[in-house]
Amino acid sequence: MxxxxxxxxxxxxxxxxxxxxxxLMLAISAADARVGGGSNSGSRGGRTFSAPPSTSTAPNAAQPMNRTMTQPGSPGMGTAAAGGAAKGGFFNRxxxxxxxxxxxxxxxxxxxxxxxxxxxxxxxxxxxxxxxxxxxxxxxxxxxxxxxxxxxxxNAPASAYAGPAPGAGPTAGAGPLASFRSGSGFGLGSGSAPLEIGPSDYEAFERLLGDVQAAWSNEDIAKLHTLASPEMVSYFTQDLQANNARGVVNKVSDVKLQQGDLAEAWREGDTDYASVAMRFGLVDKTIDRASGRLVEGSDQPTEATEVWTFVRPRGANWELSAIQQA
Incomplete structure (x- = not known):
């Protein structure tokens, strides 16, 4: 007895x-090391649930979103206030x-x-x-x-994974932009206008790649608000809080774009979108917050290939709105 x-x-x-x-384990499992590492987060407007076309930089199909505020069948980004994304986690997706x-x-x-x-x-x-x-x-x-x-x-229709990027052309220019292929995407529907992506846009994409990683490493939420959509900042905040709960900090450095090309670009109303495949090198390591001891990663450069989607309201600057693993 x-x-x-x-x-x-x-x-x-x-x-x-x-x-x-x-x-707690479910929440922590959603967090990774570098920004967007291992996750597929954000919104791509009306194409959130359609994978970007394959490109020479990312020949494999981009993975479907597993964290997004956009509901199936609804237009727009779903960029609600950051507080609304605090509902994240598996049971509230x-x-x-x-x-x-x-x-x-x-x-x-x-x-x-x-x-x-x-x-x-x-x-x-x-x-x-x-x-x-x-x-x-x-x-x-x-x-x-x-x-x-x-x-x-x-949420991964087969038709979204076929074919190269529309309008993708040969490598353009020289210097840091030589790795980007020039091209343009055309929005679908009678109300969509052609969207041309030029050298200044590619410069902005490459700059955002480094700036977002730097702000993430510095745990600078205020800076991230100037670089990414409110939805993406809410996910970054959740992941940084998870790292803090573990007593670690992720440091990303030496971010260098190695190759990139345009997957698609389109316009929805007064908002422009561009999904860009990027292969880049970086040093990615996670260290103990108190002792500085290396927990994950190393001082050796690694390589990652991801599809970043950028959004630009008319008259504003580009900002990050989604990251997908390729």
Whole structure:
């Protein structure tokens, strides 16, 4: 009898720990090292759920968004105030309401059931309760994985992954812009006008690549607000907070564009968009905030290929609105 009571006490303690730790683990898993590393975040206006065309810099299909405020079928960016993005995390991702609620229901029913003596096999004693808890956690993981795969398939139409960038031409110019291919994209629909991307635009894209990484390394949220959309800044803030909770800081340096080309450029109303594939070198390392000890990465340069989407309201400057892994 005493053994059973002790076992139940241990099970309840495990349930409490898991109920507190699981949401934290899900939140931390969304954070990566460099800006946009491993994630696909932001909005591309009406093309948010269509992958940018492949280019010579990024011949592989860009991955679909897993963090975005834009709802399927809705026009515009979905750049709500930064406070609204604080709802991030798996269970509150846009479009995941039903699936997130299902997973949360499993989590609540399973863990709280174990806390109050319920759950699977509750009438068979303490050891059976442990197996019931393990089984419930396994079911949650399976449901979440299936839901995420279904969501990615749903929002990655095959037609979006075919063909080279429209209007992509030969390498233009010399110097730092020589790695960019010139080109222009044409918006779809009767109200869309051609959007030409020129040398000054490419200069802005390359400058933003370095400036965003520098502001991220310095944890300078105020500077990021001048370089990126409110939606992207909200994601950067979440990721920086996750790093702070871990007691680490990510430092990115020596960012050098090696090759880049235009995937597509278009206009929606008074807003311009340009998705640019960029392959760049950088030194990416994560260090312990207190001791300065290297935690992840190294002092050796690495290489990354990503598709950055920039947005420009009429009369304003370009700013970052999305990052996708290529």
């Amino acid at each position: 005493n053994f059973t009571q002790r076992t139940r006490g241990m099970v309840k303690m495990i349930a409490v720990v898991l109920s507190l730790a699981l949401p 846009p479009g995941m309401g039903m699936l997130g609620g299902l997973a949360a229901g499993f989590l609540g029913a399973g863990l709280l059931g174990m806390l109050f003596g319920g759950g699977l096999f509750s009438g068979l004693g303490g050891m059976a309760s442990i197996f019931g808890l393990i089984l419930q956690i396994g079911l949650i993981i399976i449901v979440v994985r299936l839901a995420m795969k279904w969501w990615q398939r749903r």
